[in-house]
Amino acid sequence: MAQINDHFLKLKAGYLFPEIARRVNAFTEANPDAKIIKMGIGDVTEPLPEAIVSAMHGAVDEMANRDTFRGYGPEQGYDFLRNAIVENNYAGMNIDADEIFVSDGSKCDSGNILDIFGHGNKIAITDPVYPVYVDTNVMAGNTGQADESGKYGGLLYIPVTEENEFVPAVPSEPVDLIYLCFPNNPTGTVVGKNVLKKWVDYAKANDAIILFDAAYEAFVTQDDIPRSIFEIEGAHQVAIEFRSFSKNAGFTGTRCGYTVVPKTLMGTTSSGEKTSIHSLWNRRQSTKFNGVSYPIQVGAAAAFSPDGKKQIAELISFYLTNAGLLRAGLESLGMKVYGGINAPYVWLKTPGSLSSWGFFDDLLGKTNLVGTPGSGFGSAGEGYFRLSAFNSRANIEEAVERLKKFFA
Amino acid sequence: MAQINDHFLKLKAGYLFPEIARRVNAFTEANPDAKIIKMGIGDVTEPLPEAIVSAMHGAVDEMANRDTFRGYGPEQGYDFLRNAIVENNYAGMNIDADEIFVSDGSKCDSGNILDIFGHGNKIAITDPVYPVYVDTNVMAGNTGQADESGKYGGLLYIPVTEENEFVPAVPSEPVDLIYLCFPNNPTGTVVGKNVLKKWVDYAKANDAIILFDAAYEAFVTQDDIPRSIFEIEGAHQVAIEFRSFSKNAGFTGTRCGYTVVPKTLMGTTSSGEKTSIHSLWNRRQSTKFNGVSYPIQVGAAAAFSPDGKKQIAELISFYLTNAGLLRAGLESLGMKVYGGINAPYVWLKTPGSLSSWGFFDDLLGKTNLVGTPGSGFGSAGEGYFRLSAFNSRANIEEAVERLKKFFA
Structure with a gap:
């Protein structure tokens, strides 16, 4: 009788990112015209450098x-x-x-x-x-x-x-x-x-x-x-x-x-x-x-x-500028914001008493922005939220505008 | 104290192919002019199909x-x-x-x-x-x-x-x-x-x-x-x-x-x-x-x-023709030969009372051909030897000629 590795059964049902995808898909089905901006998974958006x-x-x-x-x-x-x-x-x-x-x-x-x-x-x-x-x-x-x-x-x-x-x-x-x-x-x-x-x-x-x-x-x-x-x-x-x-x-x-x-x-x-x-x-x-x-x-x-290094430096700078725009936008709203200076992620305190997933749903519903609930990374991440700077400049600027309206 | 996985210590020292590489390198150093034909590791030799x-x-x-x-x-x-x-x-x-x-x-x-x-x-x-x-x-x-x-x-x-x-x-x-x-x-x-x-x-x-x-x-x-x-x-x-x-x-x-x-x-x-x-x-x-x-x-x-399938069929046919040449050559010498009809490998009984590694060394030394000792695949492989048909046609034909001289 082929015994399986029982330790797998201890794993919680959903890995974080599939759960985000599930909620976004459900929202998109219910709101097919919503212009979603995905800042959840830390996936790059810009093409491979020419070199x-x-x-x-x-x-x-x-x-x-x-x-x-x-x-x-x-x-x-x-x-x-x-x-x-x-x-x-x-x-x-x-x-x-x-x-x-x-x-x-x-x-x-x-x-x-x-x-x-x-x-x-x-x-x-x-x-x-x-x-x-x-x-x-x-x-x-x-x-x-x-x-x-x-x-x-x-x-x-x-x-x-x-x-x-x-x-x-x-x-x-x-x-x-x-x-x-x-x-x-x-x-x-x-x-x-x-x-x-x-x-x-x-x-x-x-x-x-x-x-x-x-x-x-x-x-x-x-x-x-x-x-x-x-x-x-x-x-x-x-x-x-x-x-x-x-x-x-x-x-x-x-x-x-x-x-x-x-x-x-x-x-x-x-x-x-x-x-x-x-x-x-x-x-x-x-x-x-x-x-x-x-x-x-x-x-x-x-x-x-030499060309590769130059092109990669430009890519990094591009994403870090995005992160800076996110940081500045959130800080201008009085939010507590961490990261985004030496990393492509901005980590923020959820406003008020909102849980991480509560903020996720609120943000998705009201601004069509997708981020990552901090609690998905562990219980000490509860009350935090991650935004990824891997995106186009236009999307980042649009996201900042939406955040400003959301918190206005 | 970081404990390692002790089961690794049960592994025998040399994985088969590194041991072959070691012996071939030693031989090549001692005989820099030898024209080695490698038929050991089952690695393809022909370029990727154009499609x-x-x-x-x-x-x-x-x-x-x-x-x-x-x-x-x-x-x-x-x-x-x-x-x-x-x-x-x-x-x-x-x-x-x-x-x-x-x-x-x-x-x-x-x-x-x-x-x-x-x-x-x-x-x-x-x-x-x-x-x-x-x-x-x-x-x-x-x-x-x-x-x-x-x-x-x-x-x-x-x-x-x-x-x-x-x-x-x-x-x-x-x-x-x-x-x-x-x-x-x-x-x-x-x-x-x-x-x-x-x-x-x-x-x-x-x-x-x-x-x-x-x-x-x-x-x-x-x-x-x-x-x-x-x-x-x-x-x-x-x-x-x-x-x-x-x-x-x-x-x-x-x-x-x-x-x-x-x-x-x-x-x-x-x-x-x-x-x-x-x-x-x-x-x-x-x-x-x-x-x-x-x-x-x-x-x-x-x-x-469609093009890919056609080109791959030609590749397979090429290697199988190689295998057929190896088989025919060895059979013409009275060797006991298996495989090579539905597979790119020919499996032969080592001649006389030679062990797999004995035949490996003998073949390498006298013909500069490299194969794989059957015993490297398990003790029931002792007394057998694997030749790979993954090679150029010229090398396969040359290998057959050398085998004929070796067994003559």
């Missing part, structure tokens, strides 16, 4: 010619891309090209990474948080059941709210795996090196490993804000970093990301021996993954060409 | 234009591709488009599928077998340690050798998950519908699930040989099927495959309730995967265009 498009065409042509055709590539990614990543994103950080594992996206990696860890680990996440960290731990059997507020037993939830200025406090108890994401999804906030240093020191003291999600690093505009955990001394002994081409190069539908696993990072076996996390991840990827499509890797590498 | 190349260029151009740009796609794949798969590959088999899950490759899916199953299942594999099935079960903790012959405790190994004409016998004991692959990798052999029917009936009687790998179905040339498990009555209640664009459309480096999960397929929870495998896999993919690159899906769909 990337051109490189992908070239790679497709290589695949059309016997002499330049590529079959199976290295599971870890081609050297041309691994080298470009290190040279451009990790210069001076003591990261080697063979510590870069190219993948088809950061979401996959941040889920799959649990394959190499055991089941007795105590897991810490911030709250609110990117739901994939939680759900993949539920699936892996690292949690108990969810309580009424949606919190799973066995996880340590670290609140990040306006009360602590969105700075996650190092726990007073030991944990084994820690998920951190900066610039943060969903709050759009960042922390300084001093905060990350505390976490690195904590991890070192507790033999813990930090899973650092830096998918939004390209949006950092302030010089003193770290873009990588590996800017912090000691991080090479305690951290894995996830990065993506999705939000900077516009790869949400093109698919490419990577994970950085320093060779100095060690985990512990059940008999107490230290073992290389890099070797485990390499074995995992070699066995369960077959590398990223060649034309996509060529496109990703073009993000680091 | 696919053209479609991919078109899709890249769509990504370059704001109006046609695609961000996140459905995790399950675009309807245009799911529909094309059903219409072309499952006509009359009672498979719906929403039972198709598009992925970045069959290797990934055949490993990831274990995410949705529990840990008490008894697993059956054929021997020899594609190593990924075994290694992913080891990683998931579904096996004990390996013995001297490389067999892992807890797995049921079903030998497929010339003694049983490469037809896996239904076990006399109950098992819960069964891996079957036809046309078979590595032996290149096939079975008739009557054999698959026995397996489907066995699975039904034991509430077991068959994981059917049909990655090589495009090479089936004989009309009475099934291409899909879903040609068998009752399979929709007991089977999952894996398919790939790698070996027919030449996508080994382009990456696209899919998994067919009928909505009628049920697994069992620990409390004995029946639950939908389709729902579990959908949840797994939605949470840990983000869909296949849009230009790649467009390329895969072009495999089903």
